[in-house]
Every structure is written in structure tokens, then in C-alpha cells.
Amino acid sequence: MHRKLLPLALMYADDGEPIEGRTRLQKLVFLMQKELEQREQSGMVGSAYEFIPYDYGPFSKDLYDDLDAMINQQFVDDTEEPLRSGKVKYVYEIEDDGQTLVETESENRESVAEVVQVAQEIKEEYNDMLLSDLIEFVYSEYPDYAERSVY
Template identity: 30%
Template sequence: MLNRQKTLLTLLVTASRGVSKLELTKWAFLVRQETTSQGGNAFYDFLPYKYGPFSFCLYREIDGLVRDGYVDVMGDSSLNPTDLAVDVVESLSRNVRKDSLRIVQRFKALKSDYLIDYVYNQYPSYTVNSERQKLVKRKVAEPKVFTAGYEQMSVDAFLNRLIDNGIQRIIDVRNNPIARRYGFHKSTLSRLAGYLNIEYVHIPELGIDSSRRRNLITDGDYQKLFNHYEQETILVQKEAVDRVASLVKEKASVLVCMEANPICCHRSRLANAVAELTDLNIHDLGYCMK
């Protein structure tokens, strides 16, 4: 079991009562934001959603804990830990357990509305998509040739980065958009982005087959591959490149692939071609991963 899942169970065990998914999500967010441990390594990332900070990964893993018998769902939809949960809590690091206890002790007496009010007031940037109250207006960027890689990121962190940068559309330029990491398979990424009012477009003809990316070691290997990509794809798939240029000019759109560093990704060459067609600047959304 992942340590972040143990942290969720610790929050439930410490509460000594049924806890709603909304409460558990906000408590986990506060563990991340207001404790020294921040929930430990590889804890959940959060993004702004209907009722403030939210994590698609967290909700998915709650369902897994229910399925595996660590959590019971009561008639009022509240979550209660089982004896199995109690058994695993002790294996969590002492610091994270202490921080989880502090958060529960501070907030468990608050009704949901008051808990949400606290989170909204302390972290207003997470209200940009709220159906309850928007304290900050969502950013909308001016068109540029934006690019981004999701390597080493959770889907929550990745989508939050897009929201923070005012992105309105994903242009997926992977040849075969499947991924082991939750959230980055084509259908899942499209669905999750849609929940956040981010459009998703897939243009597979501008990708590179994974078989051609094997055994890339040196900078020269990458440059040779991408030189071939320019000749065999960008120049040949002119209609697809023109489509990307049109989409990029229309509203803030980001070319998305896996690699964090754009220099190691074909999207950098595609971005150059699109920039020439549109006279827009290129801006990568960064690859300093959490």
C-alpha cells in the first residue's frame, strides 16, 4: 500500500466518526499545505474544481480502499475505516501520523460549509472553478506556442499547471497516447480535462512511433531522430501542422507529450514549425518536477 493511502486511512481512523469524501479531500489538502511533512513523499497533488481543491487521484484511490476492504461506505455515504485500516496505520511514518492527527483535531468539529469557507479564504486560487464561490478569476492566456510534458507528474499536478498558466486546450501530439501513470491515457486525459473546461484534441499523425525512440542515449541520437522527424513528418504532414497552427492561434493551446525536457521531445521541433507559421512565441510550461 502506498504511504499516501495510509495517510488517508490515518485521517479516517483519527476522526473516530464517519467522514465524507469532501471532508477527507480537504483534510488531505491541509496536510499537504499546512504541515511540515506535507503528507510524505509522493503525496497527492490538488487542482481547483467544483468545491475548491480536489484530487482525481485521491478519489480514485478512495474507491480502491473501499474495494479492498480498508474502508466501509455507510448509508449516508460517509467513509469509515475497517479493522484492516487500523492495522496498517502504525506502519506510516511517525511525522506524517502526527501531522494527520493535528489536522483532524483542528478541523473535525467544523461542519462541511465552515471547512470549505476556511479553505477558500486561505487558498483562494483554488476557487477559480468553484460552483459555490469564485474568489479569484480563472486566468486565460494569450495565444502562444505553448508546450508541456507530463513526465514524473501526477495528472492533478499536470492539469493544475495548465490551469495556472491559462491554458484552454490540450493538443496531444503523442503517436499512441497510452500511459502507465493514471490519467494520461487518451480517454482518461480527455475526460478529466473536460471536467475542467479544457478542450482535448489528439493529432497522432504528428507523433513518433515508440519503436523509433528505443536506445536513444546521446544528444546526437535525439538530434538524429528529430532531424528525421522534421523531414519525414513535419514536411509531409503539412495539413496536420497547419491545423495545429490554426488551433494555437484560436486560443491558448498546449502541445503535450510525455518527456519533461522539450529538448528530448519532438514537440520542440513541431513548436518551431508552428511558430514560423503563426509568428507566435514558443513557451514551454516548465519541466522542474515536484
């Protein structure tokens, strides 16, 4: 299974509820990957994302690169919402083609169905959490990723 299914499964989970913000998406994929590793399912992901400690905790440039590719392939939609600070918040939603891909892979491969289940659990637990609380939770569980934090 390709690692791109991790963010796609997250966007698919919880009836396609959007994921607000790049930082939130990074943390959710990180937590999902860690949960799969704990369940000894890390082999399900071909080349897992390599996360490094960064400004707001675990960060993967490959995840951004994959996200850009999925946007170009019309699997994912990213909407920009302007913030008062003048910055932009990205809101990510799965597109019909991405949804079809996740459903097809889930039906054909039991391992993908388990990934979708983990995505559902992670998204239900953390997607509605305040971003500051999510970052603090990740730091408390994985303190090595807080070492370069600006937060």
C-alpha cells in the same frame, strides 16, 4: 511512504471518528498535505496528491481512485446516507485491516508516526466544522483553489 496513508491516517485519528462526506475528506487530505509540506515533510509522501481547483475547492481524482481501492481492499468502509435532496452523503470509517496497517507502519517508521500526528491535529481542528465553514476556510487560506468554485 505511500500517499494512501494520508486518508487512512485521517480515518484512524481521533479514535476512528468517521469523516462525513467526500468534499470534507478531500479538504482534510488537502490541508493535511499542505501542513506536511509546511513542516518540510512532503518527502514523506511518495507521490503526493495533485489537487486542482474544482467546484468546491481543491480536488484530487487520484484521491477518489485510492479511496475506491482501499474500500475494495477492506481498509475503509463507506456507508451511504440518503439526503433530503435525493443525493447521497458518504461516511468513511477505517476498517480493522486499515487500522492494523496504520499502527504497523507507525511503529516501524517514525515518519509515518508524524503523519498520524498531523492527521490527529487536522481532524481535531476541522472534522466537526460545518462543511460551509471548512470550504470558506480553505478558500481564504488557498484562494487559487476557489477560482472554479460553484460555492
